[in-house]
Amino acid sequence: MIVLERLTKRFGGFVAVDDLRLTVERGEVFGYLGPNGAGKTTTLRMLMGILVPSAGRATIAGLDCHAQRVEVMRRVGFQPDVPQFYDYLRGREVLEFVGEMHGLGRGEARARARELTAQFGLDEAGEDYAVNYSLGMKKKLGLACALVHRPDVLLLDEPTTGLDPRAARDVRELLQRCAADGTTVFLSTHLLDMAERMCRRVGILMQGRLRRVGTPGELRAELAAGGSLEDVYLAVTRGDGQPAEPQV
Amino acid sequence: MSPTRLLIGLAFTRWRNRLGRTPRGAAARARWSIVGPLVFLLLTLATTHQLGAIAGRFEGAAAEQSAAAPGDEPALPPREASRRVQTLLLALWFLGALLTEFSNAGLETAAWDLEWLATQPVTIGQLARARIVARTLVSPFGWMWLGPLGVAIAWNADLPRWLAPIAGLLAIQPLLLLSAVVLTFGEIALHVVLRPGAVRNVKALASLGAGIVLFGTLQAARLEPHLPTIGGASAALLDLSPFGLLTRALAPPEGSSRAVAIGLLAAEALAAAAAGIALVARLVRSGVVVGGARVAARVAAPDAPADRAAGRPLTSPLLRRELTMLRRDVNYLMQTLLLPVALTLFQLGLSLRVEWLERSVPMLCAFGFGIAAYTYLQSALRTLAIERESLWVLYTFPRPLSELMVVKARLYAGVGLSFAAIFLAVGASAFAHMRWRDLAPLGLLLLGTPAFAFALTALGALSTRRLERDAPRHAPAGVIYAAMALIAIFATAIATAEPWRAFGILVLMMLLAMGLWQRACDRLPGLLDPDAAIPRRLTIADGIAALLLFTVLQAVISWPAAFSHESVRGRTLFTSYAAAALASCGLVELWLRRRAIAVLPLVGAWRAGRSLRFGVALGAACGLAGIGWQAIARRAGWIDLERLLDAGPDPGAGWIAAVALVIAPPCEELLFRRLAFEGLRRSFGVGRAALASALLFAILHPMLSFPPVLLLGLATAWACARTGGMLAPIAAHMVYNLCVVVGAAAAMT
Numbered sequence: 001m002i003v004l005e006r007l008t009k010r011f012g013g014f015v016a017v018d019d020l021r022l023t024v025e026r027g028e029v030f031g032y033l034g035p036n037g038a039g040k041t042t043t044l045r046m047l048m049g050i051l052v053p054s055a056g057r058a059t060i061a062g063l064d065c066h067a068q069r070v071e072v073m074r075r076v077g078f079q080p081d082v083p084q085f086y087d088y089l090r091g092r093e094v095l096e097f098v099g100e101m102h103g104l105g106r107g108e109a110r111a112r113a114r115e116l117t118a119q120f121g122l123d124e125a126g127e128d129y130a131v132n133y134s135l136g137m138k139k140k141l142g143l144a145c146a147l148v149h150r151p152d153v154l155l156l157d158e159p160t161t162g163l164d165p166r167a168a169r170d171v172r173e174l175l176q177r178c179a180a181d182g183t184t185v186f187l188s189t190h191l192l193d194m195a196e197r198m199c200r201r202v203g204i205l206m207q208g209r210l211r212r213v214g215t216p217g218e219l220r221a222e223l224a225a226g227g228s229l230e231d232v233y234l235a236v237t238r239g240d241g242q243p244a245e246p247q248v
Numbered sequence: 249m250s251p252t253r254l255l256i257g258l259a260f261t262r263w264r265n266r267l268g269r270t271p272r273g274a275a276a277r278a279r280w281s282i283v284g285p286l287v288f289l290l291l292t293l294a295t296t297h298q299l300g301a302i303a304g305r306f307e308g309a310a311a312e313q314s315a316a317a318p319g320d321e322p323a324l325p326p327r328e329a330s331r332r333v334q335t336l337l338l339a340l341w342f343l344g345a346l347l348t349e350f351s352n353a354g355l356e357t358a359a360w361d362l363e364w365l366a367t368q369p370v371t372i373g374q375l376a377r378a379r380i381v382a383r384t385l386v387s388p389f390g391w392m393w394l395g396p397l398g399v400a401i402a403w404n405a406d407l408p409r410w411l412a413p414i415a416g417l418l419a420i421q422p423l424l425l426l427s428a429v430v431l432t433f434g435e436i437a438l439h440v441v442l443r444p445g446a447v448r449n450v451k452a453l454a455s456l457g458a459g460i461v462l463f464g465t466l467q468a469a470r471l472e473p474h475l476p477t478i479g480g481a482s483a484a485l486l487d488l489s490p491f492g493l494l495t496r497a498l499a500p501p502e503g504s505s506r507a508v509a510i511g512l513l514a515a516e517a518l519a520a521a522a523a524g525i526a527l528v529a530r531l532v533r534s535g536v537v538v539g540g541a542r543v544a545a546r547v548a549a550p551d552a553p554a555d556r557a558a559g560r561p562l563t564s565p566l567l568r569r570e571l572t573m574l575r576r577d578v579n580y581l582m583q584t585l586l587l588p589v590a591l592t593l594f595q596l597g598l599s600l601r602v603e604w605l606e607r608s609v610p611m612l613c614a615f616g617f618g619i620a621a622y623t624y625l626q627s628a629l630r631t632l633a634i635e636r637e638s639l640w641v642l643y644t645f646p647r648p649l650s651e652l653m654v655v656k657a658r659l660y661a662g663v664g665l666s667f668a669a670i671f672l673a674v675g676a677s678a679f680a681h682m683r684w685r686d687l688a689p690l691g692l693l694l695l696g697t698p699a700f701a702f703a704l705t706a707l708g709a710l711s712t713r714r715l716e717r718d719a720p721r722h723a724p725a726g727v728i729y730a731a732m733a734l735i736a737i738f739a740t741a742i743a744t745a746e747p748w749r750a751f752g753i754l755v756l757m758m759l760l761a762m763g764l765w766q767r768a769c770d771r772l773p774g775l776l777d778p779d780a781a782i783p784r785r786l787t788i789a790d791g792i793a794a795l796l797l798f799t800v801l802q803a804v805i806s807w808p809a810a811f812s813h814e815s816v817r818g819r820t821l822f823t824s825y826a827a828a829a830l831a832s833c834g835l836v837e838l839w840l841r842r843r844a845i846a847v848l849p850l851v852g853a854w855r856a857g858r859s860l861r862f863g864v865a866l867g868a869a870c871g872l873a874g875i876g877w878q879a880i881a882r883r884a885g886w887i888d889l890e891r892l893l894d895a896g897p898d899p900g901a902g903w904i905a906a907v908a909l910v911i912a913p914p915c916e917e918l919l920f921r922r923l924a925f926e927g928l929r930r931s932f933g934v935g936r937a938a939l940a941s942a943l944l945f946a947i948l949h950p951m952l953s954f955p956p957v958l959l960l961g962l963a964t965a966w967a968c969a970r971t972g973g974m975l976a977p978i979a980a981h982m983v984y985n986l987c988v989v990v991g992a993a994a995a996m997t
Contacts, residue, residue: 050643051777069773074646084637087448088576089569094641100565101645109565145644 001026001153001184002047006056009042009208016042018208019056024186024201026152029179031195032188034205035237040188041081043205044157047186048078060153074102077146081157083138085130091141092117092126095148102149109148116144119174121167135162143171147178154178156187160194172198196229204236211236252378259382288395292413295396296403299337303330303404331495332483334401337465338394338423338491344461345393346427350434351455352389376432376528380521383428390427394420398494405499419494422517426490429524436528452579456587463594490516566655573634580634583626588619588667609686612678613693614743616671620664620697621704621735628660628704629723629731632712632775639776649772650765653705661701668697688750689742695754696738703761704731706768712775734760755944756792763789766931784843785930791923794836795948798919802828818900825907829915836923848922852972859971863979870963870980871987874956878991886952893996905989913981917964920945921977925965938965960984 002024009017017039024030032040045051047058049069058065063072085094092113099109117126120140125133130141139162146154159175160168175185176198189195195202196216203213212219216229224231310329399416407415438447486492493516496509574581592615631653632639642652711727723731741753766787806824840847851859881887898904920941928937942961949957964977 045776048643049773050640052774066773070646070648072646073644076644078644080640084640086569086573086635086638086641088573093569093572097565097569098641098644101647103646145641 001028001061002030002186003059004043004056005059007043007046007053007058008055009039009046009051010054015208017046020210022203022210022213024184026184027179027182028201029175029185029187029199031199031202032186032205033190033192033195033202033233034188038205039208040205041157044078044080044155044186044188047155048076049073074149075152077149077151077154079139079142079146079154079156079159081161082135083142083145085133085138085141087129087131089130090127091122091130091133091137094130094141095126095144098145099148104149112148113144116147120144120170136164136167139163140167151183153184153186156185158189159187160189160191168194192228192230192233202229204233206237252374252381256378256382256385259386288392291392292396292399296400299334299397299400300404302333302337306330306333325501327499328501330404331499331501332486334404334499335486335489335491335495338397338401338494339486339489340461340465341393341397342423342427342491344458344465345387345390346430347454347458347461348389348393349387349427349431351451351458372532373525373529376436376525379432380425380428380524383431384421384424387424387428390420390424394423398498401495402498407498415498419498419513422490422513423494425517426520429520433524433527433531436531440531449578452582455579456582459587488512564655566652567659570656570659580627584623584663587626588622591622592619592671607678607681609678609682610689610743612672612675613689614739615675616668617693617697617700617739617742618735619667619671621700621739623663623667624660624701624704625728625731625735627663628657628701629708629711629728631656631660631705631708633708633723643776649775650769653709653768653772657702657705660705661698664697664701665694668693685747688747692738692742692750692754696742696757699754699758699761700735700738703734703757703764706761706764707731709768709775710764710771752947755947759788759792759944762931763787763792763927766927784845786840786845786847786923786927788924788927788931790836790839790845791919791927794832794919794923797835798828798832798915801831818898818903821900822903822907822911826911829911833915833918836918848926848968848972848974850974852974854971854973854976856975859973859976860979862971863967863976864983866963866967866976867980867983868987870956870960871984871991873959874953874984874988875991877953877956878988878995881952882995908985908989909982913985914978916945917974917978917981920961921964921968922974925968929969934965934969938962938969941965956984956988 002022004020004022007017007020008015020043032043034040042051046053047060047065049065049072052066060072061075063075065072085091089097095113095116096106096109099112100106104112113126114123117123120143122137122140122144125137130138133141139159143156143159146156154175156175160171163171172194175187179185187199199216201213201215202219204211204219212223212232214222216232219232220227220229223235306329307326310326314326395417398420399413402412402416402419403409405412438450442450487496490513493509493513496504497506497513500506500509574584635642642649645652707727707730708723711723738753738757741750766785767789770785770787802824805827806820839845854862878887924944925937925941928940931937932940939962942958942965945961946954946958960981964980967976967980968974970976
């Protein structure tokens with residue numbers, strides 16, 4: 001569903017993402033791990049067509065994320081790391097607006113917005129200006145925006161950061177239900193236990209390069225026998241010399 | 249270090265960074281350290297001069313009054329009259345400084361710094377004190393408003409001249425302290441009581457107030473001399489106010505002591521500061537964010553609007569969102585909708601005579617356009633800047649961004665046209681004097697107004713550089729000035745338009761709008777990516793720029809020859825045309841290479857031989873048509889052959905033929921086909937682009953040859969599209985010119 005082919009992004013002389021090769025299957029929950037500044041958000045933004053790759057390309061459902069941006073957006077829901085919203089729009093209005101921009105009818109968008117605000121426990125805050133939300137509420141609204149058109153692919157940048165424990169668990173369950181229904185979920189996260197529980201496979205990114213890709217079990221067996229994904233992560237991101245060849 | 253000193257340092261650093269943009273930019277800092285004092289100096293000089301003049305007028309008027317009525321109750325002594333005026337001005341400017349400072353403070357940002365400062369180990373009292381002291385010292389707008397006036401008052405007083413600047417600047421310190429107290433109290437009160445959106449709306453009102461005060465002070469010179477001679481209780485009140493005390497301290501009236509005035513002034517300022525600190529402490533006794541931001545935002549939720557039947561909405565969701573934001577954001581609303589009207593009324597009421605508009609349709613149209621264009625400066629030019637950090641939302645929609653821009657541009661065009669229409673309706677009496685030729689300015693207004701909405705929306709999108717949290721909500725100054733220059737040119741064109749010239753200007757403006765739009769569409773997909781290497785594509789703007797370059801170069805080069813003997817005209821034409829053609833084509837080529845813009849090659853899809861044969865055949869066909877047209881023109885008497893024959897052989901004919909056969913075809917093909925036609929083609933398709941470029945081509949040729957040249961333009965554009973290279977159109981153009989030259993020569997002999 002998601003294919004990265006030698007994807008590279010340079011900012012001036014700085015290489016943020018370097019020669020990524022990766023395939024994510026339909027219905028898979030893929031965890032994208034790595035330390036701060038490793039290039040996770042940059043990758044997600046390239047998948048969204050917000051950043052233009054310096055070399056290589058990213059495709060979703062066979063469509064080029066940059067050249068065929070519009071077609072890709074029909075299939076993709078995106079939640080940025082810190083969603084920012086319009087100053088003078090209420091949360092409910094933001095959701096309705098996003099729904100209508102994705103082609104829902106007015107009444108349909110309204111119903112969907114009500115459904116999602118209820119699902120995320122935002123009904124009370126729905127009438128506040130979204131710009132005044134706390135981080136957790138903004139993240140919830142961002143996720144609701146990503147889900148409003150029932151996309152085939154979800155690109156989520158740290159979806160549970162800032163959420164309270166119950167909301168975080170609800171989101172995890174929601175994503176797993178989505179995946180069971182065939183939605184592909186590509187999520188970047190720092191929460192290793194969440195990645196371990198949710199993701200079929202994880203990729204560990206460091207300094208722009210994908211150091212390891214595999215199921216949590218495979219990686220544990222290879223790098224930290226008897227340990228946890230955390231031990232794997234710590235081993236991979238220790239910065240011990242050459243990057244390993246990605247196993248895709 | 250004490251918290252007060254730390255906070256003052258913080259205020260200084262923030263202002264320096266704000267002014268110098270890059271904190272480390274030594275050049276920027278140097279610029280500000282020169283520009284700042286220079287502006288201050290100029291303001292001081294201007295204010296001193298103006299104040300001297302105003303005071304002189306009032307003193308004169310007071311002297312006249314007392315001379316006219318010597319027996320009556322004692323009139324105001326002349327010096328006292330001028331002091332009153334100064335006091336009034338000082339009060340007015342204090343208000344202006346306060347409002348400007350208030351509208352420029354970052355009060356509405358989510359990260360309000362006092363909320364953060366309150367987490368430091370200091371008491372609220374200390375914080376408030378430090379804030380007030382910092383604001384007193386670091387108050388750029390206060391210094392810029394009050395400093396020059398203080399110096400000017402001191403200069404016009406009896407003080408020694410060398411002392412005046414120091415005394416003036418020292419004297420305004422109590423006022424700066426007062427302003428700091430009011431600001432600090434206002435800021436905290438607003439944060440505790442209102443939510444951020446409302447704070448921004450209050451700020452917008454403050455900026456409007458500052459504008460009105462500024463406008464009022466600029467009009468102060470027009471005040472009637474008897475206006476400020478108020479008396480009684482209000483005069484006493486004014487005298488005891490800080491403003492009155494300040495003028496008394498600088499220029500004490502006879503029999504009053506300067507020391508008393510200074511002492512009273514200082515006491516008033518300090519008392520106000522103490523009261524301010526106490527009030528602030530009371531305000532925040534239960535926390536810095538008591539009712540602020542999120543808590544206050546919890547308004548009672550209105551009942552959810554009743555569901556309507558799902559159907560096709562009449563307006564696009566983007567348009568509805570734009571209207572909602574326009575309705576709620578007082579700042580946006582005011583600047584877009586109210587300020588243009590207010591400014592126009594001010595202008596009409598104060599500096600222009602309304603009779604102009606009542607009599608002249610072109611003037612009325614130019615003014616109508618001016619109002620529309622002003623709304624664009626505030627809306628279209630900020631089209632993406634107002635999205636700021638929420639721009640990412642637009643990037644997640646399955647719609648091309650250009651479509652979103654069209655929705656916005658249409659909205660702005662609608663607003664602009666409504667303003668223009670209202671203005672025309674108000675000045676409808678002018679239409680009683682309407683002449684046929686006045687249709688030209690009217691047409692320019694009606695077509696140019698929407699065209700400008702699109703052009704400025706594109707310019708706004710192009711000028712959006714950074715979209716970070718603190719990115720400015722306005723277009724960069726350079727872009728605003730460029731837009732204003734364009735608007736001024738067009739408004740002048742409307743006011744003075746001859747029908748034919750109006751048509752030319754309109755075509756040029758439409759093409760320019762088109763070019764900007766194309767360029768903006770190219771740039772939009774990579775707008776959020778500072779390092780995106782998006783390939784540049786050819787736009788019609790490139791074609792227009794190249795044509796203008798060629799025209800200007802040719803005019804400049806041939807200018808000296810305009811005064812020379814007739815026999816060298818042909819050679820001059822040759823040299824100027826050749827030089828301009830070489831230079832402009834060369835420069836265009838360089839530009840295209842540097843920007844890596846792909847253009848048609850000389851030999852494209854068809855091989856050279858085949859292209860050449862095709863071009864020659866096409867050129868011959870057009871040439872025959874051209875010769876036929878010459879015959880028709882001679883028959884109809886449009887060409888006066890007798891007169892031409894009487895004039896004898898043209899000594900420069902050889903040169904002119906050389907231009908027509910060798911230089912013009914490649915040069916014109918490069919300009920009209922490779923740039924203009926190709927630039928239009930990407931947006932309009934082959935047919936319409938061919939027609940438009942051929943029209944442009946024909947308009948720029950002599951009127952008499954319009955039909956065959958139009959045909960040639962269409963044919964060469966078709967050749968371009970068909971062969972995918974420039975060889976065929978160049979060949980066709982050469983053969984056509986050969987036919988026409990031979991035809992003309994044959995007719996002459």
